[in-house]
Amino acid sequence: MLTMHDIETNADVGKWVRVCKGTYKGDVGYVLASESWGFRLLLVPCLSLPNLASSSLKRKCSAVAPEPALFDPNTIEHVYGTSAVEWDDGTYQFKGNIFTDGLLVKEFDFHSISLASVFMPTSIFFLFQQSCHPTILAARFPRPTEWSFDEGDWVLVSSSGKLGVIKSVGTETAEVDLASGEGIISVTWTDLRKHIVVGDFVEVLSGPLRELTGWVEGVKDETVHVVQHISSETLEENQRHHIKVDYILASATWTNFTCRNSKFTLIG
Numbered sequence: 001m002l003t004m005h006d007i008e009t010n011a012d013v014g015k016w017v018r019v020c021k022g023t024y025k026g027d028v029g030y031v032l033a034s035e036s037w038g039f040r041l042l043l044v045p046c047l048s049l050p051n052l053a054s055s056s057l058k059r060k061c062s063a064v065a066p067e068p069a070l071f072d073p074n075t076i077e078h079v080y081g082t083s084a085v086e087w088d089d090g091t092y093q094f095k096g097n098i099f100t101d102g103l104l105v106k107e108f109d110f111h112s113i114s115l116a117s118v119f120m121p122t123s124i125f126f127l128f129q130q131s132c133h134p135t136i137l138a139a140r141f142p143r144p145t146e147w148s149f150d151e152g153d154w155v156l157v158s159s160s161g162k163l164g165v166i167k168s169v170g171t172e173t174a175e176v177d178l179a180s181g182e183g184i185i186s187v188t189w190t191d192l193r194k195h196i197v198v199g200d201f202v203e204v205l206s207g208p209l210r211e212l213t214g215w216v217e218g219v220k221d222e223t224v225h226v227v228q229h230i231s232s233e234t235l236e237e238n239q240r241h242h243i244k245v246d247y248i249l250a251s252a253t254w255t256n257f258t259c260r261n262s263k264f265t266l267i268g
Contacts, residue, residue, distance in 0.1 A: 011039060016142055017113040024106070028120045030139060038109035042136065044068040044127045045104040050080055068124060070102030070131055101133035122146045122206040140172040143189050146206035149174060154195040157187055163195055196224055
């Protein structure tokens with residue numbers, strides 16, 4: 001059983017933790033600072049809309065929880081009809097909360113966070129990335145829950161353009177055996193892509209095109225062009241989908257396509 005001292009020792013600055021109490025219960029946060037009383041975290045904001053904030057307790061209990069979104073002062077002014085206070089250091093204050101680079105800075109005591117079961121959905125992963133907070137951009141992320149990377153998968157190291165095979169999978173990195181013969185290196189999840197070639201059959205596991213399956217007809221930079229076959233009788237019903245690699249590619253399962261030992265011809 002963890003004691004207060006155990007948590008204080010293990011949840012160092014730079015760790016990802018799960019909030020256990022309060023409005024952000026279940027959310028993932030980044031430890032920005034460790035203090036004698038607890039921690040200061042960076043979180044993706046989840047602000048109630050004005051009509052929810054002013055509703056009765058009964059309505060609050062039945063209302064749908066607000067969607068996570070980065071803090072934007074222009075949106076705040078438009079939605080709430082009041083401006084957030086901007087400080088000299090570039091942070092904003094609104095409804096008693098502090099925001100920096102779109103993220104919420106919030107304080108928690110030692111009993112309000114946990115190092116166990118820290119799961120980050122893909123949608124939250126990309127909101128953290130889109131914040132462009134310098135500390136977050138330099139951080140190592142846990143693998144988003146929908147991302148599918150297994151031992152033996154061919155992958156591309158985005159920063160170097162080198163191909164390799166995953167030898168083992170960790171919480172924040174994967175060990176990749178480079179095809180160039182340079183050996184095994186540790187690669188963070190933000191630097192890893194699936195290796196895709198024309199003719200691969202793909203299944204999307206997250207994002208707006210979730211559950212879409214089809215055949216790759218082209219790969220350019222970080223975009224995969226996919227043909228979805230709807231009907232074998234009516235080829236005109238085939239649909240093209242342009243999938244952004246840094247949003248969906250890394251969270252999809254990819255296999256070479258076959259169908260009863262016969263390859264399909266891609267529609268040009």
